[in-house]
Amino acid sequence: MYSGVVDALDVIPEFLNTVDQRSFSRHGRTHVGDERLASPGDLADWLAEYDLLVAGDELGTEDLAAAIALRTALRQSLSGEVDATTAFAAYPLQLAHDDSGGLRIAARSGRPWLDTILETVVVTVGRGDWSRVKLCAAPDCRWAFHDTSRSGRGRWCDMNVCGNRHKTRVYRERRQQAG
Template sequence: MVDLHVIEEFLNTVDERTFSRHGESHVAGEHLTSPGALSEWLAARDLPTAGAEPQPADLAATVALRTALREVLLGELDATTALTDYQLRLVPDPTRGLRIAARSGRPWLDAIVETVAQSAARGEWQRVKLCAAPDCHWAFYDTSRSGRGRWCSMDVCGNRHKTRTYRERHRRTG
């Protein structure tokens, strides 16, 4: 199993941020642009590949899972629908207990799905969020006490939202 920080990084392999900050425009982009890029990303995070280089179909399946998980976080897709292709089951683990396992034939996707499922079972998945700023949607783990954080960064997206709201409110009253 991988930790939720790797899941955050996985969700952020697509960068949808398009805002400007301090006069510089952020350029959105895709990090998983080829099977080679996927292979490098997996190796940098010690995710299993079963010894074979990812193929174009593996890249497509990886991007499809990432897209589905992001849609779940945005409330655009039901989690059951998102994980339809990833049947989960209980299997024995080395400590004589049980663990949740996926068997998609792509070990890195299994590790991601298993982590998501286990974090959901522990109640941690609800703290994985996409920034509420429509020009951001950066994935982050909400560490706020209440678990109701909306912004990837209060210094950037939260501040931009509050400033915009303040200006709009004063424009209407002034």
């Protein structure tokens, strides 16, 4: 298992995208969303992929529910659906000693993999990088992404897909209103 904080700008969007809410059509094909965490085994596979699970750990339905609850809280916080204070009230944090003799922020959920994700989010917030983790502004997408734009004001998971669809839609609406 990976102990400590992981690279949030890689792992957190991947965690958020374990639910795919995209429903747009592109080139005549409708995208069908899905749930990557449909079972405790799926959760174990995902955690193992990111080296967040101790070999031999058995995950149950409570673990799956905890992962989905955290993912939902993070997505709702990013989208502004709920206040962050409300979204994370169930995840208390405390100061703990780290290996170097200093202090670190620690989560104590009883699930080390969940604690790692929570602590990663906290460190990302503290560094000021959380503002770079976003949900696509397209209402029929909402894919999580790391905004790498210079200004940090990126709105689309992919400018060539969602950004282009938005700009085309706005252009057509303007032409229709003018005509």
